[in-house]
Amino acid sequence: MSIHNQFYLQIFAVILLAMGITISVAHAEDDRDERYADKPGERYGEGYSKKYGGENRGKPVQPAQTNAKFQQECSSCHIAYAPGLLPAESWRKIMAGLNKHFGSDASLEIRDSKEITDFLVSNASNRWSASTAPLRITESSWFRSKHDSHEISPAVWKSPQVKSPANCAACHREAERGDFRERNIKMPL
Amino acid sequence: MIRKVYVPVLALMTVAGLSMQPAFAETPDDILASIQKEMAGMPGVHGFSAARGESFFKTKHGNEWSCSSCHTDNPAVPGKHDKTGKTIKPLAPSANAERFTSQKKVDKWFKRNCNDVLGRACTAQERGDVLTYLLTVKN
Numbered sequence: 001m002s003i004h005n006q007f008y009l010q011i012f013a014v015i016l017l018a019m020g021i022t023i024s025v026a027h028a029e030d031d032r033d034e035r036y037a038d039k040p041g042e043r044y045g046e047g048y049s050k051k052y053g054g055e056n057r058g059k060p061v062q063p064a065q066t067n068a069k070f071q072q073e074c075s076s077c078h079i080a081y082a083p084g085l086l087p088a089e090s091w092r093k094i095m096a097g098l099n100k101h102f103g104s105d106a107s108l109e110i111r112d113s114k115e116i117t118d119f120l121v122s123n124a125s126n127r128w129s130a131s132t133a134p135l136r137i138t139e140s141s142w143f144r145s146k147h148d149s150h151e152i153s154p155a156v157w158k159s160p161q162v163k164s165p166a167n168c169a170a171c172h173r174e175a176e177r178g179d180f181r182e183r184n185i186k187m188p189l
Numbered sequence: 190m191i192r193k194v195y196v197p198v199l200a201l202m203t204v205a206g207l208s209m210q211p212a213f214a215e216t217p218d219d220i221l222a223s224i225q226k227e228m229a230g231m232p233g234v235h236g237f238s239a240a241r242g243e244s245f246f247k248t249k250h251g252n253e254w255s256c257s258s259c260h261t262d263n264p265a266v267p268g269k270h271d272k273t274g275k276t277i278k279p280l281a282p283s284a285n286a287e288r289f290t291s292q293k294k295v296d297k298w299f300k301r302n303c304n305d306v307l308g309r310a311c312t313a314q315e316r317g318d319v320l321t322y323l324l325t326v327k328n
Contacts, residue, residue, distance in 0.1 A: 076275075077270050077272075077273055077275055078270075078273045078275055079275075099304075102272070103272070104272070104301070104305050105300070105301040105302075105304035105305050106301060107297075107300065107301060108297070109293075109297070163273075163274040164272070164273060164274065166273055167273060167274055
């Protein structure tokens with residue numbers, strides 16, 4: 001093989017590789033609702049902060065460095081909801097009112113409460129541009145849009161296995177691990 | 190001579206063996222004793238009663254819930270959170286060895302649950318009666 005041929009072969013290989021990378025990026029875009037940036041301002045964060053009227057969730061997957069205290073304390077009565085499901089201000093408000101937490105006393109010692117608040121705030125939604133800060137995940141635009149009557153029949157909500165929209169794990173079987181991907185949804189009924 | 194050499198070895202093995210037991214900070218009896226201590230300075234009779242604890246556990250106290258709304262009438266079986274439906278592990282120490290083994294956890298839950306069920310803190314008498322009752326529940 002001549003030197004020229006080798007040169008063209010290399011060019012060809014580089015082009016082929018570049019095409020492959022482009023295709024995988026395109027696929028990632030298709031799957032955008034399941035993929036998120038890890039830090040504010042990263043490419044998947046841009047643009048998505050305008051979705052759902054600015055009330056968009058950030059990272060549905062729990063950060064790899066989760067907080068043991070958060071896991072332990074926030075999963076006694078319900079699953080430990082992923083911090084990315086609400087904006088930082090929501091978490092501040094929720095944590096400031098734990099003595100009356102949706103009708104129950106969920107108060108913590110000050111030190112534990114501070115550690116958990118810090119964790120929630122620093123991992124809150126990075127795509128929430130609206131000035132709203134709901135106390136319930138189910139009140140956010142992204143949640144309502146994702147769970148409207150086109151997506152889920154009213155009968156599902158009435159199922160005794162579901163009981164409450166707060167019961168993510170009734171359908172999102174991997175919710176406890178912060179995984180809300182479409183492929184892991186299994187509705188009762 | 191040989192025996193003398195074995196004594197420290199035996200002691201070491203005992204310590205190692207003990208430390209391999211599940212590391213619970215307190216026992217339910219320790220917790221009960223500390224409630225008893227709280228009452229030491231108070232006037233009146235200071236005994237705890239399982240029967241009184243049981244009826245306290247199973248009745249409502251002016252609010253929506255009783256203890257048994259979530260923990261069920263049988264504390265030896267798993268309960269269910271009345272609102273969220275989440276499973277709650279059995280409360281009776283005979284069915285769940287982890288119960289009443291951390292003063293911090295006991296304080297946290299009595300504070301929360303008494304507030305929910307009674308709208309106030311429980312008295313030492315009430316807490317002592319309930320724990321006495323729970324300790325009589327057989328698995």
